[in-house]
Amino acid sequence: MKTEEATLARLAAMAQRGDRQAYRVLLGECQSWLKGYFRRRIAPHHLDDLVQETLLSLHRKLGSYDPARPFLPWLAAISRYRWVDHMRRLYRDDGEAIEGDVPADPEEPAIAARLSLERLFTYLPQAQARVIELVKVEGLSIREASRASGQSESLVKVNIHRGLKKLAAMIEKE
Amino acid sequence: MNAMRTDTENLISGLVDELQPVRPLRFRRGLGLAVAAMALAVVLVVTLGGIRPDLAAGRPDPMFLVASGLFLLLGLAAAVTVVVMGSPRVGNAHDGWRWAAAMAGLLPLAAMLLALGDFHAAWIASEPAHGAYCAAYSIGLGLLTGAVLVLWLRRGAPTSPGRAGLLTGVAAGCAGVFAFSFACPFDSIMHIGLWHALAVVVSALAGWLVVPRLVRW
Numbered sequence: 001m002k003t004e005e006a007t008l009a010r011l012a013a014m015a016q017r018g019d020r021q022a023y024r025v026l027l028g029e030c031q032s033w034l035k036g037y038f039r040r041r042i043a044p045h046h047l048d049d050l051v052q053e054t055l056l057s058l059h060r061k062l063g064s065y066d067p068a069r070p071f072l073p074w075l076a077a078i079s080r081y082r083w084v085d086h087m088r089r090l091y092r093d094d095g096e097a098i099e100g101d102v103p104a105d106p107e108e109p110a111i112a113a114r115l116s117l118e119r120l121f122t123y124l125p126q127a128q129a130r131v132i133e134l135v136k137v138e139g140l141s142i143r144e145a146s147r148a149s150g151q152s153e154s155l156v157k158v159n160i161h162r163g164l165k166k167l168a169a170m171i172e173k174e
Numbered sequence: 175m176n177a178m179r180t181d182t183e184n185l186i187s188g189l190v191d192e193l194q195p196v197r198p199l200r201f202r203r204g205l206g207l208a209v210a211a212m213a214l215a216v217v218l219v220v221t222l223g224g225i226r227p228d229l230a231a232g233r234p235d236p237m238f239l240v241a242s243g244l245f246l247l248l249g250l251a252a253a254v255t256v257v258v259m260g261s262p263r264v265g266n267a268h269d270g271w272r273w274a275a276a277m278a279g280l281l282p283l284a285a286m287l288l289a290l291g292d293f294h295a296a297w298i299a300s301e302p303a304h305g306a307y308c309a310a311y312s313i314g315l316g317l318l319t320g321a322v323l324v325l326w327l328r329r330g331a332p333t334s335p336g337r338a339g340l341l342t343g344v345a346a347g348c349a350g351v352f353a354f355s356f357a358c359p360f361d362s363i364m365h366i367g368l369w370h371a372l373a374v375v376v377s378a379l380a381g382w383l384v385v386p387r388l389v390r391w
Contacts, residue, residue, distance in 0.1 A: 018195035027186045052185050059189045061331035061391065063196040066261045077262035081333045115264045171333035172266040 004029075005072055013067035027055060030075060037079055041117040043139050046086070054082045076115035080171045083117060087136045088164055119174070120167055128163030131156045136164075204257035204326050208345065211319040212249065215353035219315065223357035241281060241366045242355040245374070248274040249319070249348030252341045256323045259338045260330025268334075271341060278348075278374075285367025301360050305369035308358050312373035313380075316350025320381065327389040335386035343381020347374035 008029060014022035034051045042050055057078050065074045121129045127149070134145040135156070146153045228235050251274035258266060289296035323342045332338040351370045360366075 013198075015193065016196050016198050018193060020190050020193050023193050024186065024190045027189060031182060031186065048182060052182055055182070055185060055189065057331070057391065059192070063329055064199050064261050064331040066200060067198055068200075069261075069263065073263035073265050074261070076264040077266075077333055078331060080264070081262070081331070169334060169337075172262055172264055172268070174265045 005070055008075075009067065009071040012062070012065050012071050016062060016065070016067065027058070030055065030058060033072075033075070034079060037076070037117065038083065041083065041137060042086070043137065050082065050086050053086065054079050057082055072115060077172050080117065080120065080167075084164065084168045084171065087132070087167075115174075120170055123170055123173065124163050124166055127151060127155075128159045128166070131159045132163045132167075135160055199261050199326070199330050201257055201261070204260060205254060207322050207326065208253040208257065208319055208349075209250075211322040212246075212253075212349040212352065215315040215318050215349055216356055219353045219357050223311075223354075225356055226359055229356065235361045237361040237363070237366070238355060241361075241370065242352050244274075244278040244281065245348045245355070245370065246352045248278040248374075249345050249352060251275075252345035252348065253319065253323060256338060256341050256345060257326060259332045259334065259341075260326050262331050262333045268337065268341075271344070275344070278371075281363065282367040282371040285364050285371075288363065296364050299362050299364040300368045301362070301365050304358075304360065305365060305372075308354060308360075308365070308369045309373040309376065312350035312354045312370065313347065313377055314350065315353045316346035316348070316373070316377050318346075319349035320346030320377070320385075324385055324388055327385070330389075331391060332389055335390045336382060338389060339385030340378055340382040342385050343378035344374060346381065347377025350377065 008026065011022045011026040011029070015026050031051060034054050035047065038047055038050050038054075058075070061078060065071065121133075124132070130149050131145050131151060134140045134148055135142065140148065142153050142156050145151075146156050149156065151159065226234075226238070228238070248271070251271040255268050255271045259268060285296070285300075320342055323345060327338055327342065351373050355370070358370075
């Protein structure tokens with residue numbers, strides 16, 4: 001992890017100086033990292049869109065990375081911002097459910113856990129986290145989520161709204 | 175799936191082709207720019223508006239020192255937070271300015287408590303004829319610092335545009351009040367607690383309403 005972090009930080013600093021070769025390697029590494037990062041928190045057919053949107057943001061905001069600091073916490077903040085934005089824009093489509101539950105990586109290092117999206121959910125009240133998962137991640141309708149969670153339909157909507165607002169305010173939280 | 179992979183690879187190739195050298199945001203530079211904008215506002219006030227007699231005589235009023243010091247500290251704390259927000263990272267905390275806000279908040283709080291006894295006398299003591307000028311000039315002078323911080327945020331990637339806007343407004347308002355204090359001859363707690371604090375509140379509200387639209391990405 002330390003090697004990966006140091007390598008990415010070095011590549012990002014080189015990219016900021018205009019080194020295209022380093023930038024290509026950096027973007028390739030980030031693409032793989034982002035796929036793993038988002039996989040369990042977005043419907044599979046939105047995964048590539050979200051990865052591409054985040055790579056675009058990385059490109060536009062490359063200057064906001066301070067090369068004196070670690071790279072992954074910066075990338076995680078950019079990724080969380082894009083993810084929350086994506087969830088807000090996401091309209092429910094039928095068949096968005098994740099097929100099967102993707103198990104957590106048992107060897108996920110502690111630092112990765114602190115940067116993860118799962119970490120953000122732990123700060124939400126259970127009722128809000130549950131309906132966001134059901135509607136925005138698994139793709140259930142409001143009515144289906146209401147049945148699954150035992151909350152009224154209006155409460156599901158309120159909890160999604162409040163939960164996403166809270167998530168947006170906690171993007172840099174460990 | 176292969177097609178999507180190709181899309182992402184194409185995107186990466188496009189981004190690589192577009193790459194231009196970019197100057198990274200450095201904390202020291204951001205803070206330096208904000209402080210320079212604050213200093214420029216002071217210079218403008220002193221050269222165009224003149225300096226308070228007690229300052230010119232080298233014997234500043236204690237209330238001037240305390241009040242302008244509190245506004246300066248809050249302005250700096252808010253500016254530091256805004257600069258940090260430009261370079262996001264998981265693990266950043268943005269709470270330090272709250273303590274400075276609590277301390278500076280004692281000024282309007284003290285004015286309110288004193289006004290409870292005799293509202294009319296408190297209103298007269300606040301120098302209402304000059305108060306609106308104080309607030310308006312302070313807000314205007316704060317625009318310098320506000321503009322610098324907005325430009326910084328636009329280059330950066332603030333993940334909480336609303337909070338960044340609010341703090342930009344607080345920093346701008348405090349910078350304006352601090353600068354205008356060098357010319358404002360009124361030292362009563364009623365004047366400072368009402369009109370000077372009002373300038374910060376109005377700036378903060380304006381920042382909260384306007385800045386997020388300018389810095390969202």
